[in-house]
Amino acid sequence: MSRIRPTAGEWEILQALWKLGPATVRAVHEEIGAGHYNTTLKLMQILAEKGLAARDEEARAHVYRAAVEREALQADAVEDVLERVFGGSAAELMQRALSRRKPKKGELKELRKMIDAWERGKG
Amino acid sequence: MSRIRPTAGEWEILQALWKLGPATVRAVHEEIGAGHYNTTLKLMQILAEKGLAARDEEARAHVYRAAVEREALQADAVEDVLERVFGGSAAELMQRALSRRKPKKGELKELRKMIDAWERGKG
DNA sequence: GCCAAACTACGAAGAGTTTCGTTGACAACT
DNA sequence: AGTTGTCAACGAAACTCTTCGTAGTTTGGC
Structure with a gap:
């Protein structure tokens, strides 16, 4: 039973996802309002890898959502x-x-x- | 005014120092009761570098103390x-x-x- | 069709953290 | 003096996190 411990960067993304609901990288990036777009993207990909976020790849702009409860x-x-x-x-x-x-x-x-x-x- | 943010390992050392008062690496290491001696030593040296701990080098076994308030x-x-x-x-x-x-x-x-x-x- | 914009993907660079092997100094005991 | 044990110091290795340059793909406008 290991505790989930997101990094500071991951928390920032997650907070945005909880606030916005399912959202694209672009939307999250703008919600955060700072940093490089690619950094946001990378962090969101990492969140998906870790299972903290899930994504729908149907659309060209993948739609991410938090996969854990706030x-x-x-x-x-x-x-x-x-x-x-x-x-x-x-x-x-x-x-x-x-x-x-x-x-x-x-x-x-x-x-x-x-x-x-x-x-x-x-x- | 940047916030001091010790790492997990540093917290463990600091807690021991606050509990024990001024103490040698050996004493802290045994208080913690886990890990390699050299890891404890290294962490304490890092704490000293960062100014979170101070040390008295008089004795052969240096005596460390926390340099910040709990x-x-x-x-x-x-x-x-x-x-x-x-x-x-x-x-x-x-x-x-x-x-x-x-x-x-x-x-x-x-x-x-x-x-x-x-x-x-x-x- | 062609170009530009938006997007995902990849990976490398740099910083920070933790672990630990090794070395050399010193001390105690014989 | 030689052996053994304890200690600080150093640095390498593995790992994580963050950033961002670059490349390749897709979409929409012309």
Whole structure:
């Protein structure tokens, strides 16, 4: 059960694919708005190789789509940091997360709601 | 103001140094408990080169110590993930952090306390 | 048909990371 | 003094990631 760990470049592509839905290289490249077209293409081909994206080759401009769920990958990423950087302490992670950026207005409320839900869930 | 981003191997060394305090390569290597001695040595030399660790060369077995604060590096790491993976949403990050591991008994309480403190701090 | 534009594909170059074999210095013990 | 063990240092090798030049194919306009 190996954890999926996209590189920084891959994350950027994936975020674009989740946002746009199925899209061509061109569309993703423009969404990102930086770098060489070929770099975007190459990264997307690599994502396809790795199984993180799938593509439809029917049309001349291949249509790519994310082949993994955003939520699952995010959970992997957070687990990774939690383990490697925080020794598993979610509280410590949260403390650092809030230490530099002031939470947006509703964010604290949302967090509190989440915690409530968790406690109710546990009974 | 570039963000410090240690590699996975570097994190492992740094965690050991923070835990042990100033320590020799041998001590760190045994704390980690895996891999080749020379790999540990090389990584520690690299950390020194990068300024993330400092060393005292007085003794034959050089004594290394972390040259950066754990908290600062953790904040960097979390900011990185927050930005790259979660588009800045701390709430979403927390949601994923709690999605797979059940929080320890006191963890939720601690989180709630942190949020309270934040809200009071803002007035 | 021919040319230009858009596209995929290929691969090489450069940087960074990790591993580890080898070497030479030093120390301890005999 | 010689042997053995520990250590730092160096560098090569394998690997990954990123970038981008180049080539070849397809499409559409003329």
